[in-house]
Amino acid sequence: MYKVPEVLAPAGSLEKLKVSVNYGANAVYLAGQQFGLRSAAENFTYDELEEGVLYAHERDAKVYVVLNGFLHDEDIAELKPFLEHLENIKIDAVIVSDLGVISYVSENSNLEIHLSTQASCLNSYNASFWKKLGVTRVVLGREVTLDEAKQIKERTGLEIEMFVHGSMCMAYSGNCVISNYTQGRDSNRGGCAHSCRFEYSIKFNDSDLEAKNRFFMSSKDLNGLRLLEDFVKAGIDSVKIEGRMKSSLYTGTTSRVYSDALKFYEKNGHFLSEDLLAWDEELKKIVHRDYTTASLSQRADEQSIFDEREVSKNSNYIVIGQVADVIENEALVVSVRNAFNSGDAIELIPFTGNTKKLALDKIFALSGEQIERTNPSTLVKIPFVEGVSVDTMIRMERSI
């Protein structure tokens, strides 16, 4: 029996941290208000960080804090109080990409350091360089195959983390500065404008050939569910889900699917579960581009290019809300995100186990009167369902 890797899920906000942990993630990664790569994400205040760490630790989940921007001198000058706070609240590690930041963190704290994928660590010589600086884990570049990852682990003795699911950079991470020069936003300090998802027309220099309206730089999304056994056999320590900017439904679904699959393996020593098809289907129900296994088995080829405009048509499901309160034996109070009607068939997604389907025969306003249709950003009551907890997500198939 091989060691089962941890499931590491994104936490773009405190709410999403709770979703990730509740739905089975063994660890989450998140950012403070500075120093990360997602300036547009809500991110965490000092108090939220503390609350998030307590919440996760009480449920045996770890918290890694990203400091993975390519920081300038003036940014590094502001690091010290943040590092002190991270040490005080006992986070489990920081994820760093910049040599200066790693050097600074090593000298000014006792925090465990993981190397971010942003550093594009692709080979064991490279990993050895970082090991000498005190790095204990490397998040390998998404160009590395699982076979190569195994070799890197064997040759360096470092812990290995690899992406298993989510959006992918087309460029080597950290080696794209399109936003810097076309939008004035430093992509390596949190300002990526996703220029690789734009539509381009390409004219070839040595011929009359012109390819119009193509999305030639856009990558399909990674989905490594069917290769989980290879992750396990390669000795990967942590499987990472991309997506701090993504929805709670995405965070919860991916955490649950990968966690359920690995728990099944831990119990049975294989992935041939009757639920395998159901897990596949669950991952299709979240918004995604077409899926690819990218370079996990062999180098990503042209089949990994997502030559389509960005739309959310790839999911027939929407999150309609989250359980905000439970009035025992009486009602579930739902915080509505997308409108739904009386008579709709909804699905409650428990933290573990099978989805509970419910035909909604009645909806009530909080004040008690029966209503036919809900509105986003309101609270409503639906019939009580045994075993459903606060923060449970609810989804529904889109009506066509």
Next chain:
Amino acid sequence: MNILTYAHSAHDLGLIKENGLSEVILTTKELSRLGVNSYSEVDELASMAKKLELKVILEWDILICESDFDTKVQVLRKIDLSLIDVIRVQDLGVLEFVLENTDHQIQLLTDSGNHNLVGLKYFQDYIGKRLDRLIISSQLPKDKISEYCFKLDCDIEVLGLGPILLFYSPRYLLSPLSESDIDLQWATGESEESPHKGFPIVQNSHGTFMYHIKDLNLLRHYRELKEIGVHSLRFDYRQHKSLDALSSSLDFINERIDEDKFKESYARDYIRGYFNINKSNVLFKKLKNHKVQREDTNYIGEVIEGKKNSYIALKVKGNSKLSKDDAIYFITPEGKRIEHKVNRITNTAYHDIEFGSKDDLVLLDYRSGVWNKSQVYLAK
């Protein structure tokens, strides 16, 4: 100040010598991103360069995955390294290999990031006496270049004239469009979603590279760069048909011709990039609404719903307890502050309660102007 450039042929070497340069960068197809020569050609060029008394730099700037590493090492071993003075590297794995397996001096490309002194100093100390030079990022403004030249004990090189690399992918992105397996393909790209038109794109055996529509040109700042202590200035004409613009570039920095004359000989438009100032993080604060972002001090929670003339539903999130008779205030998503006295608190079953604690969903009396996502604070 030392000027250096790339050579791909004996003719290039002749021009380099003729123009008084003392260094040359040689590239191989297998080890260099835009390399064009075979290793045997590199041997010949290196031999010629030595006869011309040029310092020979071998560039190994590709990034390499684990299983390709040995293949690349074999290429290096085929090159007559006795003709090479310095190896120029970017992948830190390649740095490690070169440090462990050769005696060569090293030039380290730190130009894809490394925008702080702490990191650059670490590289300097780590490589020690074998560090010949650090090539620093084109995103650094002149005050930072000046500071680093002053505070580091090693030579510093910057790109003085040449293309700005925007994107480096290992995937072959042009072949699917051309439906051609030809190794080397050049194209230009433009997008309706960007005001910039005509990005040069090249696909070769190392993947796909996209460049800025304009080159970086710091020639008019030559004296300034010299005065602040830059050791070397690199000119990169690899997207030109020849090295012909080298002499006019040198004439321009030596004030033998004016900029208009220089422009006539230089086939591409150019910019100064971030040389004067780098403010590439100032737009970040506009990427989200900070008014809906909570402040930690006296924080109570967030409004989930404001039901007109009925209630305000509040999720208690902060560490402070919300009690009856408390004075609170709301900060709405528009940034408006609304004061409020808590006269009554109920739970969602409409039972009166004395206080609400963390994670509770409680209802307060309705207050006009308070909407969902308003943040709630205790007034002290």
